[in-house]
Amino acid sequence: xxxxxxxxxxxxxxxxxxxxxxxxxxxxxxxxxxxxxxxxxxxxxxxxxxxxxxxxxxxxxxxxxxxxxxxxxxxxxxxxxxxxxxxxxxxxxxxxxxxxxxxxxxxxxxxxxxxxxxxxxxxxxxxxxxxxxxxxxx
Amino acid sequence: xxxxxxxxxxxxxxxxxxxxxxxxxxxxxxxxxxxxxxxxxxxxxxxxxxxxxxxxxxxxxxxxxxxxxxxxxxxxxxxxxxxxxxxxxxxxxxxxxxxxxxxxxxxxxxxxxxxxxxxxxxxxxxxxxxxxxxxxxxxxxxxxx
Numbered sequence: 001x002x003x004x005x006x007x008x009x010x011x012x013x014x015x016x017x018x019x020x021x022x023x024x025x026x027x028x029x030x031x032x033x034x035x036x037x038x039x040x041x042x043x044x045x046x047x048x049x050x051x052x053x054x055x056x057x058x059x060x061x062x063x064x065x066x067x068x069x070x071x072x073x074x075x076x077x078x079x080x081x082x083x084x085x086x087x088x089x090x091x092x093x094x095x096x097x098x099x100x101x102x103x104x105x106x107x108x109x110x111x112x113x114x115x116x117x118x119x120x121x122x123x124x125x126x127x128x129x130x131x132x133x134x135x136x137x138x
Numbered sequence: 139x140x141x142x143x144x145x146x147x148x149x150x151x152x153x154x155x156x157x158x159x160x161x162x163x164x165x166x167x168x169x170x171x172x173x174x175x176x177x178x179x180x181x182x183x184x185x186x187x188x189x190x191x192x193x194x195x196x197x198x199x200x201x202x203x204x205x206x207x208x209x210x211x212x213x214x215x216x217x218x219x220x221x222x223x224x225x226x227x228x229x230x231x232x233x234x235x236x237x238x239x240x241x242x243x244x245x246x247x248x249x250x251x252x253x254x255x256x257x258x259x260x261x262x263x264x265x266x267x268x269x270x271x272x273x274x275x276x277x278x279x280x281x282x283x
Contacts, residue, residue, distance in 0.1 A: 003171070008150060066157065067150035070170030077174070077183045090148065092233040097150045100261060103268035104151055110269060 003046045006067040007056055008039040008094065010101035013063030020056055020064075027055065034073035038098060039064075041073040062108040065101065067094070140282040143220035145245060146236045147213055152224055155272065159279040164220055166235050169212040198244060209241040214248070222282050223249045223256045224275060230261075255282070 009015055021035045024042065029052050031044035042049060057064055069090070076082040078089075087095075143164040144152035153163035173185045181187040186208060194207025197214045212235065225246060232242065250256060257278040262268035 002175070006150070065150055065154040067153060068163075068165050068167035068171070070167040070174055072175065075174075089233065092231065093146070093148050093236070094150060096229075096231045100151065100268075103262055103265055104155075104272065106265055107262075107268040107272040 003049050004043045004069040004072050006041055006069050008065045010063040010105040012102040013060050015060045043072050062105045140221045141219055142222045143216055145225040146229055146232055148236045155275050161279055164216045166212055206241045213245055217248050222254050226259050226261055
């Protein structure tokens with residue numbers, strides 16, 4: 001059964017979507033490729049796609065991410081060219097997570113241990129707030 | 139190789155990290171693919187038929203909105219298949235099939251009551267948190283082998 005995957009590059013990665021597309025064009029694999037602003041969409045048989053994923057990941061192991069997609073590339077039910085423009089419904093999730101990718105890439109690339117995380121500031125306890133109000137008003 | 143359900147069920151970061159560590163990430167797009175690429179499209183364009191909310195009755199009562207039951211017809215079977223789970227609480231932005239708060243509550247409840255190993259996390263906001271985030275997922279997934 002054919003599967004479709006997004007290949008998404010971290011904004012800090014040196015690999016461009018066009019590099020990935022060219023790599024696939026030059027490969028032996030029989031897959032459909034569509035280049036987008038954030039990466040590429042690839043479609044093909046599952047075992048072919050899995051082999052291709054390994055090769056693409058090797059370009060930048062910490063900076064290239066993969067995501068499953070339900071619809072094939074250019075599907076008129078999702079393609080914005082056929083729907084009158086606007087972002088594809090699933091794009092907002094990718095856009096939100098893409099902002100986090102540089103941090104995740106750096107974390108994957110770093111081999112060191114995890115340093116201690118400072119505790120986040122907690123909101124003022126209601127009891128303490130009541131005490132402050134009483135002190136100020138009395 | 140364990141089957142790991144991720145929440146949000148459309149998360150790129152979580153599904154990629156699970157696949158990277160040699161496990162199978164269970165995600166909604168796979169369920170969507172089965173519907174939209176089926177040879178017989180009974181209800182174009184998305185092939186969501188009245189049967190879908192009926193399948194959702196297994197997870198939610200009949201008086202629950204059909205949107206919840208329709209979503210559960212996709213996510214419910216994934217939860218049944220799962221052997222472990224990674225849950226990121228309160229991502230702050232959920233859209234599309236992950237954009238229904240009542241469905242999300244039900245999904246989290248079903249995952250927790252299933253009795254499978256669950257890793258609870260929150261999305262990182264800085265580099266030390268990102269390192270801890272990746273490390274926790276790595277440790278959790280290594281323990282599943």
